[in-house]
Amino acid sequence: xxxxxxxxNGSIPSxxxxxxxxxxxxxxxxAIKQSEAGATYIDVCASVDKAIEVETMKWLIDIVQDAxxxxxxxxxxxxxxxxxxxxxxxxxxxxxxxxMEGDKVETxxxxxxxxxxxxxxxxxxDTGIPQTAEKRLSVFADLMVKAKEYGIAPNRLHxxxxxxxxxxxxxxxxxxxxxxxxxxxxxxxxxxxxxxxNISFNLPVRKIINQAFTVLSMANGLDSAIFDPxxxxxxxxxxxxxxxxxxxxxxxxxxxxxxxxLIGPLPKA
Amino acid sequence: MSKLEEVSAAVENGKAKIVxxxxxxxxxxxxxxxxxxNVGMIGAMAVVGEKFKNNEIFVPExxxxxxxxxxGVDVLKPHLMSSGVESAGKVIIGTVIGDLHDIGKNLVxxxxxxxxxEVLDLGVDVPPEKFIETMKANPDxxxxxxxxxxxxxxxSITNTIEAxxxxxxxxxxxxxxxxxxxxxxxxxxxxxxxxxxxAASAAELAKKLAAEVYA
Numbered sequence: 486x487x488x489x490x491x492x493x494n495g496s497i498p499s500x501x502x503x504x505x506x507x508x509x510x511x512x513x514x515x516a517i518k519q520s521e522a523g524a525t526y527i528d529v530c531a532s533v534d535k536a537i538e539v540e541t542m543k544w545l546i547d548i549v550q551d552a553x554x555x556x557x558x559x560x561x562x563x564x565x566x567x568x569x570x571x572x573x574x575x576x577x578x579x580x581x582x583x584x585m586e587g588d589k590v591e592t593x594x595x596x597x598x599x600x601x602x603x604x605x606x607x608x609x610x611d612t613g614i615p616q617t618a619e620k621r622l623s624v625f626a627d628l629m630v631k632a633k634e635y636g637i638a639p640n641r642l643h644x645x646x647x648x649x650x651x652x653x654x655x656x657x658x659x660x661x662x663x664x665x666x667x668x669x670x671x672x673x674x675x676x677x678x679x680x681x682x683n684i685s686f687n688l689p690v691r692k693i694i695n696q697a698f699t700v701l702s703m704a705n706g707l708d709s710a711i712f713d714p715x716x717x718x719x720x721x722x723x724x725x726x727x728x729x730x731x732x733x734x735x736x737x738x739x740x741x742x743x744x745x746x747l748i749g750p751l752p753k754a
Numbered sequence: 755m756s757k758l759e760e761v762s763a764a765v766e767n768g769k770a771k772i773v774x775x776x777x778x779x780x781x782x783x784x785x786x787x788x789x790x791x792n793v794g795m796i797g798a799m800a801v802v803g804e805k806f807k808n809n810e811i812f813v814p815e816x817x818x819x820x821x822x823x824x825x826g827v828d829v830l831k832p833h834l835m836s837s838g839v840e841s842a843g844k845v846i847i848g849t850v851i852g853d854l855h856d857i858g859k860n861l862v863x864x865x866x867x868x869x870x871x872e873v874l875d876l877g878v879d880v881p882p883e884k885f886i887e888t889m890k891a892n893p894d895x896x897x898x899x900x901x902x903x904x905x906x907x908x909x910s911i912t913n914t915i916e917a918x919x920x921x922x923x924x925x926x927x928x929x930x931x932x933x934x935x936x937x938x939x940x941x942x943x944x945x946x947x948x949x950x951x952x953a954a955s956a957a958e959l960a961k962k963l964a965a966e967v968y969a
Contacts (some may be wrong), residue, residue, distance in 0.1 A: 735768075735814040735815075735817055735818050736812075736814045737768075737814060737815075737818065740812055740814060740815060
């Protein structure tokens with residue numbers, strides 16, 4: 486599983502305070518903890534006023550890079566901010582994100598065309614989030630035309646089919662999983678990602694829904710996800726699911742995660 | 755770390771991909787093939803077996819260690835033969851007739867191989883005649899290991915031993931028995947020479963029995 490660690494995000498109140506107070510230690514700690522928990526990328530999202538977004542991103546990115554070697558997922562709703570922030574990164578990481586909305590693809594794709602940057606792409610367009618599998622797949626098809634145009638190979642793309650709240654869905658996650666399967670069929674090497682916790686908004690005991698969703702999605706092709714890798718229960722569920730799906734030779738990843746204390750009961754102090 | 759220690763560590767940690775290369779390097783350094791086998795590999799498997807017995811490692815960790823050892827043995831084999839190193843002995847193993855379970859038997863096979871024995875694995879659902887035929891074809895085999903996983907197939911162990919007696923071969927071998935429902939008391943009752951409760955102990959038992967036979 487490609488883990489995009491979500492904890493450094495200005496929309497989280499404690500992080501917003503750390504940003505406002507320029508509390509470097511707080512950010513550094515979040516980077517180290519997520520990296521130790523096996524994050525493939527450390528997501529960095531400022532969630533501040535546009536006027537100070539780039540400088541805030543730079544401050545955050547510099548701290549993370551000073552603390553860990555894990556590549557950055559540069560996260561902003563504004564593609565121009567992302568383009569400005571990419572040069573701050575020592576390593577090529579992940580762009581989070583583009584979609585077929587506005588000029589996002591046209592702004593980002595030319596910049597990352599001849600690089601190793603990977604890119605999250607949401608299946609929405611100027612009409613919003615399509616409500617049928619057919620329409621989402623049609624947005625996907627448009628996106629892949631653009632990717633091809635700029636020579637961005639499928640294995641550099643993390644397609645987010647967009648996870649919406651379970652509580653207002655009429656068919657559970659069936660539509661989304663059918664989209665995942667179709668994408669996986671069309672492009673075996675592409676990555677399929679999602680923000681795991683979106684599914685459980687407005688329901689009690691959200692973590693159970695999140696876990697069940699993750700397991701079912703992995704069975705349908707999800708191989709990348711945005712979540713908190715310090716969430717031991719979810720991380721354990723992911724390791725277990727990979728083993729069950731035959732993706733973990735001799736269960737050694739699972740055992741390794743247990744041995745290094747990432748999953749299972751916390752060692753007694 | 756010496757080359758031998760590197761081999762040993764790679765086997766113990768199940769690093770199948772690097773073991774063959776390390777064994778070759780050890781040979782190139784002029785280390786005696788027998789020492790590579792005995793110290794580097796059998797020694798490492800003994801550590802693995804001990805850890806398994808003490809519940810410090812899980813079954814897959816034992817499996818990958820055995821797999822790593824196999825990779826090393828492949829490189830070592832021609833050198834062992836040309837330098838005349840003898841195996842620890844030959845063992846015939848099988849799950850008795852009527853019983854189709856093979857996981858435990860396979861683990862025992864691996865650990866016994868890990869202890870330096872040559873193992874003739876007859877598989878599962880093995881009729882007494884098959885054991886006898888194999889014993890006749892391999893008069894140098896001194897240990898027969900019988901496995902059963904069900905209380906309903908335990909009598910097949912008894913019957914197999916009886917058949918070996920009737921064939922006049924009982925005195926030519928040591929017989930060891932094992933499997934989930936099998937106990938020391940059962941082993942004593944049916945006149946087996948040894949019982950062990952897990953794969954690591956089975957390897958130790960085989961070594962002990964072999965020492966008695968070849969003494």
